[in-house]
Amino acid sequence: MAILELLKYHPRVLYIDIDIHHGDGVEEAFYCTDRVMTVSFHKYGDFFPGTGNIKDTGSKAGKNYSVNVPLEDGIDDASYEMVFKPVMEKVMEVYQPTAVVLQCGADSLTGDRLGCFNLTLKGHAKCVEMMKSYNVPLLILGGGGYAIRNVARCWAYETAVLLEEEVSDDIPKNDYLDYYAPDYKLHLPPGTKENQNSLEGLEEIKLQILQQLGQIQGAPSVQLQEVPPDWATGGGEGGGRKRAGEREERGRGEEDRETMDERSVGKNNDGGERREHEAEFYEGEKDQDR
Numbered sequence: 001m002a003i004l005e006l007l008k009y010h011p012r013v014l015y016i017d018i019d020i021h022h023g024d025g026v027e028e029a030f031y032c033t034d035r036v037m038t039v040s041f042h043k044y045g046d047f048f049p050g051t052g053n054i055k056d057t058g059s060k061a062g063k064n065y066s067v068n069v070p071l072e073d074g075i076d077d078a079s080y081e082m083v084f085k086p087v088m089e090k091v092m093e094v095y096q097p098t099a100v101v102l103q104c105g106a107d108s109l110t111g112d113r114l115g116c117f118n119l120t121l122k123g124h125a126k127c128v129e130m131m132k133s134y135n136v137p138l139l140i141l142g143g144g145g146y147a148i149r150n151v152a153r154c155w156a157y158e159t160a161v162l163l164e165e166e167v168s169d170d171i172p173k174n175d176y177l178d179y180y181a182p183d184y185k186l187h188l189p190p191g192t193k194e195n196q197n198s199l200e201g202l203e204e205i206k207l208q209i210l211q212q213l214g215q216i217q218g219a220p221s222v223q224l225q226e227v228p229p230d231w232a233t234g235g236g237e238g239g240g241r242k243r244a245g246e247r248e249e250r251g252r253g254e255e256d257r258e259t260m261d262e263r264s265v266g267k268n269n270d271g272g273e274r275r276e277h278e279a280e281f282y283e284g285e286k287d288q289d290r
Helices: 001-004 025-030 077-095 123-132 148-163 199-214 234-239 254-262
Strands: 011-018 037-041 064-073 098-105 140-141
Touching: 001 011, 001 077, 001 098, 011 077, 025 037, 037 077, 064 077, 064 199, 077 123, 077 199, 098 123, 123 140, 123 148
Parallel strands: 011 037, 011 098, 037 064, 098 140
Antiparallel strands: none
16 A cells, blocks of 8 residues: 555655565565566465565566565575675666665564574664665565564664664663563574575575566656545545656546446446455444454
């Protein structure tokens, strides 16, 4: 939803996912467009959701604009940086995004109940620090994380990185201090799982992705069109603006507008009855939202 809003004002949005799981939902949403490039660094193999093969690179207008970096168990800070830095440098060079969305899932940290990486807070936060250094509008999101103490550590530290503030490794006194026993420290020691990512394997992944990105011939442009209303307001000033350099939309007549106005709330785009999926919340005895 945030990316859709950004697309009203930015020709190109870059989405980066450092959650341990593949960013399948966002990738699928923008798989056939070059307006959004998705880059996901994730555990690949016998692991949920089972998608994110390096060969999944997008389709139609989105060909080569989906980037997947499949990793094995136990990757540490140095190995992660060995792939993240050159891949993101190339992405920024060829795609030239005007806005970046970075999803900082904490389940890629060492000690996570579901995760299987050896990343420390410092290694994880280097991704944040690097993307901040480009001085491109940056939206930071939370994500997965199944060791709640480490999620709190991660987002506290990465907030400090974003604000360029130094924070002590000693967690200050607070109502939840006992959760951080016995050392009461902010930073995590490196994980001890075997790093199953060989240097040769990581190098091959890096080269394959760089070759994919090399096929992009310049940053894609976008034709001007009417900007949809702002999501938060449902209208207002945003509804009538045009993006600079884009052509004005033509061809919609009064008849089209009348048809839209007359469309029933209970009808779908084809005029048929709109059916509610069983998983949706509804009013009744089985209302899940009660």
